[in-house]
Amino acid sequence: MILVSPSFTVTRPLLKYNVLEIMSSPKYWLLALLLGACLRISGVTDSPVGVWRGDSLCATDAPSCKNEKVVYYIEAVADKPNFVSIRADKIVDGNAITMGTSEWEYNQAKQTLSWQANQRLWFLTISGKRMEGTLTLPGNVVFRRMTLKKDE
Numbered sequence: 638m639i640l641v642s643p644s645f646t647v648t649r650p651l652l653k654y655n656v657l658e659i660m661s662s663p664k665y666w667l668l669a670l671l672l673g674a675c676l677r678i679s680g681v682t683d684s685p686v687g688v689w690r691g692d693s694l695c696a697t698d699a700p701s702c703k704n705e706k707v708v709y710y711i712e713a714v715a716d717k718p719n720f721v722s723i724r725a726d727k728i729v730d731g732n733a734i735t736m737g738t739s740e741w742e743y744n745q746a747k748q749t750l751s752w753q754a755n756q757r758l759w760f761l762t763i764s765g766k767r768m769e770g771t772l773t774l775p776g777n778v779v780f781r782r783m784t785l786k787k788d789e
Contacts, residue, residue: 707728708726718743720740
């Protein structure tokens, strides 16, 4: 017999479980913490795949640089677990303008994304649902700073 009640009591022959009692036990929470730590140590992390929105701000006073609202569409690349495809759009007057699509290197252990072209390095660090990074020019000149948040 299964009883549905606020205490979620489940009765079976010779066994009775009260979910609320189990969850209030310190042993339950210790087990949950240890399981979470094991998953983190084993490399199970959030994937960068998804839609990210945020700002790409000028880090210099170069006249060619304009602060932008951006959207990055990140997809897995088949048979290349260390790469993702990123399509970068900027938002101008409410309209998306695609700046380009390219394959970026994904370092799962460090939770970083990087792409180098024409002596320019794009480097992003993922921290949960946030991503921050820079565009660096030759001579280690930081040209842009990006801050993005992953869509739910």
